[in-house]
Amino acid sequence: MLLQRGIVSDNDEYLFPVDEEFTREDLRSFINYHRTNYEEQYKDKLREYKGQTKAFDDEIAQNMQDNNHLIVNFPKNLVDTLNGYFIGIPPTIKVDDQDKDKVLQAWIRNNSFVDKLAEVSKQSSIYGKAFMLAYNNENSELKTAVLSPDQSFMIYDDTINKKPIAFVTYGKNAKNEITGTAYYSNRADSFTYIDDIRITDSKLLVFKGKVPAVEFFDNEERMGVFDPVITLIHAYDKAFSAKLDDIDYFAHAYLFLKNFDLTEEEQLNIKQNRLIVTKNASEEYDVDAKFLEKPDADGNQENILNRLTTMIYQISMIANISDDVFGSSTSGTALAYKMQSMSNLAVNKERKFTQNLREMFSVLGVQLPYGEPMDITFRFTRNIPNNVAEEAETAKNLIGITSLETALSTLSVVSDPKAEITRIQEEQNEQTRNAVNNNPATDYGFNNSTTSEQGE
Structure with a gap:
């Protein structure tokens, strides 16, 4: 334009x-x-x-x-589901230099x-x-x-x-x-x-x-999560409202009386006592009493609602986590396959946000002394249920094949593999020191560097 x-x-x-x-x-x-x-x-x-x-x-x-206008709030559900999955776990923003990282983390907390x-x-x-x-x-x-x-x-x-x-x-x-x-x-x-x-x-x-x-932005086209499915969402609201209209119709159905001559008092008596007495019960009169009903389309309505629900989640690429199939997922791999489409959305969103964040810190870096924007690392962790036992088995099998850092990175409970390796080394060193200090042989000076000279 x-x-x-x-x-x-x-x-x-x-x-x-x-x-x-x-x-x-x-x-x-x-x-x-x-x-x-x-x-x-x-x-x-x-x-x-x-x-x-x-x-x-x-x-x-x-x-x-x-008469009815029901809103099934799909847009909020789609947006909150994706962002809970994408950024429900706070992302890690850090630099390798410890002094500069302290400045950065303090600013992140204070702001x-x-x-x-x-x-x-x-x-x-x-x-x-x-x-x-x-x-x-x-x-x-x-x-x-x-x-x-x-x-x-x-x-x-x-x-x-x-x-x-x-x-x-x-x-x-x-x-x-x-x-x-x-x-x-x-x-x-x-x-x-x-x-x-x-x-x-x-x-x-x-x-x-x-x-x-x-x-x-999530994508170059600047499309929101529910933009591709907004017509489907409106169709669902319309169909769901029409279903309640039908229920209201049957709850207030009209009573049809054929060949009845009733006063207002008699009509009220029928309504209160739910009893109809025919005055003209003879072969001469064709007496009939029934409720007027319109055709029942409940089956069609349920089919279109189910079809629309499936299409909304499928086209938006957001996982329907309330669906029964998620409850039957017994492994992390099965769950990952069910969330593959939403994972693709999150991966693309992560790329764009990493680029946008680097631009943001390029602006902030003029006043915030943390180093160069390219020195900052951004790590986004997907917010999904994790089978820690399965991850531990995978990490154990990777040790000896890959580096320890790579093996630890497969564990969802480890947010920073490098820091975890440092803690492991510190614990091992502490255990070694304790073992040496508690060894009875130390009482005889076997660890004294001058022992051999004194013996001579």
Whole structure:
């Protein structure tokens, strides 16, 4: 999509010519495009995640004979299942240098960075992308914040590297005016937008040539977890609601009386006492009493609900962990096969997040003395039930074939194989020292280096 001077790619990337100067008019153009094309779309995705399906509400309003509107919150289930599997166990972020690692770990704890990483992962799965912003608070402490894309966007240059030019976040104040901030590589401009962009304040930034924000995404297409199956989810809600409508219909079925002449009092008596007495019981009158019923489609409804459930999990590639087949998995290998599709999603998400995190720490590294971004290692551990006995047997069989570090890496209870090897060595050294100290032979000075000289 072409703007006045910018471009929006098919993957929702905002691009601007690298050899042009970015002006307030360009900022206004991008904000207008975002508000018109994406702001409401992202808010709809959040409503889907919360179980507030606007599209279905509109359809129900047009068809008043449908009384029930049930929402089976598949979007939240899909997002939370994937992110619980991907980042339910906090990832390990560290550098080899112990002194620098202490600085890094202290900052991660003080900034609750792991929690913010979990939030940006969840938002990325909901919206298709999310943003993390670095800033200095009033005490000049380095902090980060997670921002959703409904009122934020990143602008890149149009080169193959797609270097960030500006990060824009905006909202409305009490006067219903659009206000926001545009972050550049050297400054942050606060603005108001009524008829035109007006810069109200400008602050210098100390991130040395880097826009202090990074876009996180699960895939290059910026697709959320439930985007490919949203029509199936709406169809399930509609079919499930129709099933309850049928149940309500049968609970309030109409009573058909043929050739009855009843007063209101007699009708009330039938309803209260559940007894019908015919006045015209003779061959002359064809007397009949029955409930009006519509055709029963329970079998068809159950089939379509089961089919939709299967398709939702299959197409979204998320494992249905409440399914009975997971309870029958007796080994880690069998469980791994059942979760293979979700594992593929998590592997791709891990690659993207490792790249995004390295970009984030490239920004943070200007003020955080932990070394170079390439020195940081990121380790994500899948949150799955583990058969420790089976893993221990595998690790035992690998010893002597592979390195001890590789063998220990197969154990889910070992988060850091190198540190575990160090602890093993320390325990062995301690046992050796204890054995020497408790050996009676030490009382006779057999371990004294001067014993042989004294004997001579």
